[in-house]
Amino acid sequence: MNLPARVDALIGLRRHEVGTGVVGLVPIAEHTRHAAGGLRTGVLLAALDATGGLACGLASLPAWTVSTSLMGVLSEHAHTGPLRLDATVLRASRARVVASVDIRDEGNDGLRVGHGLLTTSVLDPAEGPPPFQRPVRAEPAPAEVDDLEAAFGIEPGDGPTTRLVLHDALRNRWRILHGGAVAMLVDTAAARAAGGGVVARTVLHFLAPARTGPVEARCTVVGRDREAVVVRLSVHDTGHDDRTVALASATVLRAP
Amino acid sequence: MPYPPAEHLLRDLGFEVETPPDGTATAWMPVTPAITDASGGVSLGVLATLVDSVSGNLAARTASPDRVATADLAVTVAGPCTGTEVEAAASVVRRGRTTLVVEVRLTDAAWATATFSILPRRDDTPGPVIPPIAPGRRAVLGGRGSALTRWIGDAIGITTVDASEGRLSVPLSAYTANSFGALQGGLVAFVAEQAGACALGRPAVELHVAYLSQCRDAPFTTSAELVGPDAAVVAVRDNAGRLATIANVAI
Numbered sequence: 001m002n003l004p005a006r007v008d009a010l011i012g013l014r015r016h017e018v019g020t021g022v023v024g025l026v027p028i029a030e031h032t033r034h035a036a037g038g039l040r041t042g043v044l045l046a047a048l049d050a051t052g053g054l055a056c057g058l059a060s061l062p063a064w065t066v067s068t069s070l071m072g073v074l075s076e077h078a079h080t081g082p083l084r085l086d087a088t089v090l091r092a093s094r095a096r097v098v099a100s101v102d103i104r105d106e107g108n109d110g111l112r113v114g115h116g117l118l119t120t121s122v123l124d125p126a127e128g129p130p131p132f133q134r135p136v137r138a139e140p141a142p143a144e145v146d147d148l149e150a151a152f153g154i155e156p157g158d159g160p161t162t163r164l165v166l167h168d169a170l171r172n173r174w175r176i177l178h179g180g181a182v183a184m185l186v187d188t189a190a191a192r193a194a195g196g197g198v199v200a201r202t203v204l205h206f207l208a209p210a211r212t213g214p215v216e217a218r219c220t221v222v223g224r225d226r227e228a229v230v231v232r233l234s235v236h237d238t239g240h241d242d243r244t245v246a247l248a249s250a251t252v253l254r255a256p
Numbered sequence: 257m258p259y260p261p262a263e264h265l266l267r268d269l270g271f272e273v274e275t276p277p278d279g280t281a282t283a284w285m286p287v288t289p290a291i292t293d294a295s296g297g298v299s300l301g302v303l304a305t306l307v308d309s310v311s312g313n314l315a316a317r318t319a320s321p322d323r324v325a326t327a328d329l330a331v332t333v334a335g336p337c338t339g340t341e342v343e344a345a346a347s348v349v350r351r352g353r354t355t356l357v358v359e360v361r362l363t364d365a366a367w368a369t370a371t372f373s374i375l376p377r378r379d380d381t382p383g384p385v386i387p388p389i390a391p392g393r394r395a396v397l398g399g400r401g402s403a404l405t406r407w408i409g410d411a412i413g414i415t416t417v418d419a420s421e422g423r424l425s426v427p428l429s430a431y432t433a434n435s436f437g438a439l440q441g442g443l444v445a446f447v448a449e450q451a452g453a454c455a456l457g458r459p460a461v462e463l464h465v466a467y468l469s470q471c472r473d474a475p476f477t478t479s480a481e482l483v484g485p486d487a488a489v490v491a492v493r494d495n496a497g498r499l500a501t502i503a504n505v506a507i
Contacts, residue, residue: 068355069328069371071464073504075484090502091468095354096327096373098466100489100502112482115489115504117466119328119371121354201462201487201506203330205357205369207350222367223334230334232367247349247359249332249367251462251506 006169007180008050009140010151011043015051017058017135021088024051025106028081031145034198038079040148041199042187044114046180047085048072048101052118053179054136055087056097057129064129065097065120067179070204072101072116077198077253080107087118095122130173152184160220162189166213166239176209182246185217186233190250193219194229201251210246212239228253260397261430265411265443266309267401269302272393273313281317283310283344284393287337290404290411295459297336301449302408303344303366304331304463305442309396310346311358311370312441318348319356324372326441327355329465331368339363409450412443422455422480422490428471438470444492444501447478452488452505455480464504471500480505 008015012027026032026039026047034040049067056065084106091098096119103114132138145151153165164170164177164185172178187199216238222230228251235246260267269291273283285291285298285306293299308329315324343363350357353374360368404411412432417423426439426447434440439447445465453460473494480488483504492501 071328071330071466071504073462073464073483073487073506075487075506090466090499098468113484115483115487117328117464117502117504119466121352201332201504203332203369203464205350205371207357222332223365225335230332230367244349247357247369249330249369251332 005050005138005140007046007178008138009143010145010148011046012142013047013050015054015136015138021086022051022055022058024085024087026083028079031148036077036198038077039081039083040187041074041202042184044074044083044103045070045072045183045187045202045204048116049118049179049183051085052087052099052101052116053120055089055099056118056120058136059089059092059097060122061129063122063124065122067118067206068121069119070116070183071202072114073201074114076105076111076113079105079113082106083113096120097122125174149188152181154185154188158192160193160218162192162217164213164215166210166215176211177213177215179206182206182210182235185215185235186246186248186250189217189219189233190231190252193221193231194252197229197252197254199250200253202248204246204248206246208243208245210237212237214238215245259435263401263431264397265432266396266440267399268404268411269305270400270403271306271309271396273310273396274393275313275317279318279348281310281314281346285342287340287342288403290406291408293459295336297338298342299449300331300333300460300463301446303333303337303342303362304329304445304449304465306342306344307331307360307368307370308442308445310344311360314346314348314358315356315372318351319372319374321377323375323377324356325375326467327371327373328467329368329370329445331366331463333366333461335365337363337365414447414450416454419454422451422478422488424451424454424478426474426476428474436470438472439476441467444471447476448490448492448501448503449505451478451480451490452503453507455482455488456486456505456507458507460505460507462506466502468502469498469500476500
C-alpha cells in the first residue's frame with residue numbers, strides 16, 4: 001500500500017521517491033490556477049509540504065517527521081506546467097530533518113520559479129510510519145474539483161478573517177488537519193486580507209495540530225506599498241479553546 | 257577563546273535588551289550609517305542579527321536549564337527601518353518538547369520569527385549563563401562597545417569575490433564568534449542576505465534562513481543561485497566545502 005493522500009488528489013500531486021530525494025509533479029488545472037495564470041501559491045505550498053515532508057520522513061525511518069516550518073519564495077507567477085518539485089534532504093539528525101525544495105516549470109524549459117525550505121521534527125508515532133512500498137510512488141487519481149476553496153472547506157468571504165470547516169477528508173493519517181490544507185487557508189486568507197493579488201513569499205510555522213475546527217485565519221496587515229502587502233496571520237482551532245495552530249507571514253503582490 | 261570577549265560586534269552595534277518577568281523580551285539598536293543600505297533604512301541582514309539576538313536571549317531564558325540552538329529564522333520588511341533606533345519586541349508563541357518558536361515585531365516596519373531546537377541539559381555540558389531578571393535596559397554581552405565607524409560588512413571582514421554570483425569570503429574571529437567559537441548566527445544571516453543582495457543587485461526585503469550546522473571552519477564562502485529576477489537561494493559553506501546554512505533572499 002502506498003501513502004493515502006486526499007490533499008494530493010485535490011491538487012493533482014504525484015510524488016515519487018527518486019534516489020535519496022523525492023520528486024513531486026503538479027499539473028496546472030482550471031481549479032488550481034490563479035488570476036495571473038499560474039498555479040495558486042497555496043497549491044504549491046501544499047505540494048511543497050507534501051513532497052519535502054515525504055523526503056524528510058523517509059530520511060528519519062524507522063521514525064517519521066512532522067512539519068514545523070515552511071518557508072517559500074516564488075519568483076515567476078505565469079506557469080505553463082506541470083511544476084516539478086525536487087526535494088533534497090540537507091540535514092538529518094535525531095531531532096530534526098531539513099529539506100530544500102527546488103521548483104521548476106517543466107513546460108517552460110525547466111525554468112526555476114521558486115524555492116522552499118522545510119524543517120521537520122522527528123517523532124516516534126506509536127503506530128509507526130505510514131505504510132508504503134519502496135520506492136514510494138504516491139499517485140492518487142486526481143479528484144473532480146469545481147471549486148478548490150470549497151473542496152478545502154474554505155468558506156467564501158473577504159476581509160481579515162477566513163474560516164475553514166474541518167472535513168474528515170482533510171485529515172491526515174493522525175486525524176489532524178493536513179498541513180497542505182493549512183497552507184491553502186493561509187494563501188486564501190492573505191490574498192483576501194490584502195484585497196487581492198498573488199502570494200509570492202510565505203513563512204509558515206506549524207505550532208500545534210488542528211483537531212476540531214472550524215479553523216480560522218486571522219490577518220493583520222503589517223505594511224504595504226505600491227507593489228506588495230505584507231500580512232501576518234495567526235491560525236486558530238476555534239473548536240479547541242481557540243488554540244493557535246499556526247503562525248505565518250505572506251507577502252502579497254498586487255500585480256505580479 | 258574566552259566568551260564574551262572584551263570586544264565584540266554585538267556590543268559595537270549597541271544592542272540593549274530588557275527581559276521583564278512576563279516572558280517577553282525587547283531589544284533596541286541605534287540606527288547609524290554603518291548599518292543602513294541603499295534602501296535608506298537598516299539593512300535586512302542587520303535586522304536579522306537583532307532578531308537572532310533578542311529571540312535567542314528569550315529562548316535561552318525560556319528553555320533554561322536546557323540549551324537552545326537557532327534552527328531557522330525569517331525576516332520580512334514591510335518598509336525601510338529609519339529613525340534613530342529600531343525596537344524589536346519578542347514573545348514565545350510555542351514552547352514544545354523539542355522546539356521553541358519566537359515571534360518578533362520590529363518598529364512597525366518588519367516582522368520576524370525564529371525557531372530554536374531545545375538541547376536537553378547534560379551533566380557534562382554547562383548550561384547557559386542567564387542574567388537575573390532586572391528592570392530596565394541592559395547592554396548585551398555585559399557591556400557596550402565603541403560605536404561602529406565603518407560599514408558593518410567591513411567590520412566583519414567580508415570580501416567580495418564575485419558580486420553577480422553572490423560570492424563572498426568571510427573570516428572568523430573572537431569579534432564575530434558565538435559562545436561555541438563559531439560565527440554568530442545573526443551574522444551568518446547577515447552574510448547570507450548580503451550575498452543574495454549582491455547577486456540580485458538590490459537590498460533585500462525578505463530573508464529565510466535554515467541553519468544546518470555551526471560555521472566553525474573559516475573562511476566561509478557564499479554562493480547565490482537566482483530564482484527568477486527577484487529571489488535567490490544562498491548557500492554558506494565552511495572551509496571544507498560543507499553546507500552550513502541555506503537561505504532564501506528576495507528583493
